[in-house]
Amino acid sequence: MGRLWDAYLGTRRPDPAVQAVTAAELREVLLAVGAADVPFTVGEAGGRGADLVASWQVTEPPTGSGPARRQVERTFKIWLRLVPGEREVRAMDEQWAVTRAGAPPGRTVQREHGRGPIRRVQKEWSYERGPDGSRQKVVSFDLHVTRDMKDPLRDAVLAAGWTWRGARKS
Template sequence: MTPLTAAAVRDAVLAVSGPEAPYRVRLASPSEKADLIANWRIQHRSFGEDVDLRLSIRMRLDPHRREVRALQVQRSSTRGRLSASREYGRGGGFTVEWTYERGSDGRRRRVTTLDTRVMGNALRQAVLGAGWTWRPRRFKL
């Protein structure tokens, strides 16, 4: 497969955030020091606490190496009646939540309700499908 141009890769990554996707991919401003940014904000209630989870992936396209460098940042805050907490993570972390439901046969089964790897996997597949390399970063682009 012949690698696509940088403009075609950018368009392929922007197309990942369609009307069905819970996240959005947009062009970054010059002050954000990236070419593209994907954002996903999840607000829900878990164990009687309000959870606000924000996941963003900043991407920089390198046409000479035909690679996309990606830096993932995850922030979460939890607020309950008696407590509050905040977390910050950089790199390849992810969050998975699930619940148990009864199936049609009456047996309990685990159902995934949230998996933040969905956004990163979709972005990575768009880049790899264009013939480029996906390079995750930990500290800076």
């Protein structure tokens, strides 16, 4: 059951040949990931049961028009707690979604919140007529949170010789 649970939570272990760095060095590595050319930030968590937090805010393209217009604002966070004694980083995913209505969007019509592994892949598309008159699929929005946010953090942790362990509670 332990391996199944680890697979669900996304636990990864480093290559045994990799020499583990200290917790202070790992903290600097993770902060540097957030300073690189990525769509999210990494900063101090300010307590709250974690050492660092990676955060990404996304505003999806609006749908509809006039009073029926809807726009979703999403916030994804990965709370990171460093456990030096076990050389592991415990990562808890959290996400919020706020749907606003109207043009311009102002009135909140729906709120969502969730904790647990982020496995969000979203694509929005429409079909339009091409220059030759044939119907073509046009992708207007593509969001891969797991790939774009979690992978750089997890890769940095594994390269530092630490274990990445998914957690349900921080």
